[in-house]
Amino acid sequence: xxxxxxxxxxxxxxxxxxxxxxxxxxxxxxxxxxxxxxxxxxxxxxxxxxxxxxxxxxxxxxxxxxxxxxxxxxxxxxxxxxxxxxxxxxxxxxxxxxxxxxxxxxxxxxxxxxxxxxxxxxxxxxxxxxxxxxxxxxxxxxxxxxxxxxxxxxx
Numbered sequence: 001x002x003x004x005x006x007x008x009x010x011x012x013x014x015x016x017x018x019x020x021x022x023x024x025x026x027x028x029x030x031x032x033x034x035x036x037x038x039x040x041x042x043x044x045x046x047x048x049x050x051x052x053x054x055x056x057x058x059x060x061x062x063x064x065x066x067x068x069x070x071x072x073x074x075x076x077x078x079x080x081x082x083x084x085x086x087x088x089x090x091x092x093x094x095x096x097x098x099x100x101x102x103x104x105x106x107x108x109x110x111x112x113x114x115x116x117x118x119x120x121x122x123x124x125x126x127x128x129x130x131x132x133x134x135x136x137x138x139x140x141x142x143x144x145x146x147x148x149x150x151x152x153x154x155x
């Protein structure tokens with residue numbers, strides 16, 4: 001059931017951003033258009049969404065066909081279904097804030113990396129140190145690649 005919920009959440013995410021990609025202004029410089037890359041990036045999300053939904057349905061059918069057995073002996077806690085939804089909300093908020101241009105990429109991305117990382121792991125010093133290092137290193141590196149090689153200034 002969790003796979004069906006997560007797949008559905010990601011599919012809704014895909015549909016929203018696919019719809020939003022049709023509003024991207026095309027100045028006519030690029031033959032593929034400015035919406036090509038966002039749509040290309042959405043393809044794996046759509047594929048994984050459909051695979052999760054199908055996997056969840058197959059597992060559900062299989063568990064309904066077989067008599068219930070003892071629960072599996074996993075030492076790990078299962079991931080709550082709220083985490084994928086929280087990650088989608090964080091990503092949507094990040095993209096929205098970048099799109100408004102109110103907060104520059106260099107400042108917003110480190111905050112996004114740290115908040116997303118801390119939403120996935122327990123809040124400990126061992127988790128915070130690598131997240132801070134990644135949050136300091138990644139934004140300037142990405143901005144450099146975009147500016148130097150792709151000739152795109154990030155917001």
